[in-house]
Amino acid sequence: KQEVTQIPAALSVPEGENLVLNCSFTDSAIYNLQWFRQDPGKGLTSLLLIQSSQREQTSGRLNASLDKSSGRSTLYIAASQPGDSATYLCAAPSTDSWGKFQFGAGTQVVVTP
Amino acid sequence: SAVISQKPSRDICQRGTSLTIQCQVDSQVTMMFWYRQQPGQSLTLIATANQGSEATYESGFVIDKFPISRPNLTFSTLTVSNMSPEDSSIYLCSADRGTNYGYTFGSGTRLTVV
Numbered sequence: 001k002q003e004v005t006q007i008p009a010a011l012s013v014p015e016g017e018n019l020v021l022n023c024s025f026t027d028s029a030i031y032n033l034q035w036f037r038q039d040p041g042k043g044l045t046s047l048l049l050i051q052s053s054q055r056e057q058t059s060g061r062l063n064a065s066l067d068k069s070s071g072r073s074t075l076y077i078a079a080s081q082p083g084d085s086a087t088y089l090c091a092a093p094s095t096d097s098w099g100k101f102q103f104g105a106g107t108q109v110v111v112t113p
Numbered sequence: 114s115a116v117i118s119q120k121p122s123r124d125i126c127q128r129g130t131s132l133t134i135q136c137q138v139d140s141q142v143t144m145m146f147w148y149r150q151q152p153g154q155s156l157t158l159i160a161t162a163n164q165g166s167e168a169t170y171e172s173g174f175v176i177d178k179f180p181i182s183r184p185n186l187t188f189s190t191l192t193v194s195n196m197s198p199e200d201s202s203i204y205l206c207s208a209d210r211g212t213n214y215g216y217t218f219g220s221g222t223r224l225t226v227v
Contacts, residue, residue, distance in 0.1 A: 043221035105155040
């Protein structure tokens, strides 16, 4: 059964620093991996989707890498801003049930001005 | 990218009553999912809703408590029945737009049961 772990659980940085968020998954037979952002009390916003054939995906200040062989994905946020404060979740496909995703517990990020 | 409209965005309900949450997708999708997120926790899948068939429930969730409808490829509802304070959570719907596009989520329903 796919298990997804995110480290650290919480992170606080001053504005301008780069953020590094880690996601690990136990079953590497995935077809993609997705990163989301969640603001308090709200739904999830998709940030990046990485296909299994890709090693990384970029959108603006965000860059996500994927290493299937080691079961890891990393989300980099460059030059963090207070508006980046949120919880970031990664999700990997459940390998025992088509279409379902397994979510990590998330990394809560606070960017201080 | 697909957009999901979810409503209500929040509600405060009396124990013993029921609440129906609606999700409308702006394009046809095969699979829709309903999640619960309890305070401070990650997402827990309640059920998978495919059009034209009964929803498939995860362990710990039953149809009598969380009946789901999926009348067509763009719409689904989740009802939280006979509510108790333990049902206070954020409820989220999502749609699988395929391997090339990933998941899209609704904006969530924040439910408080008093």
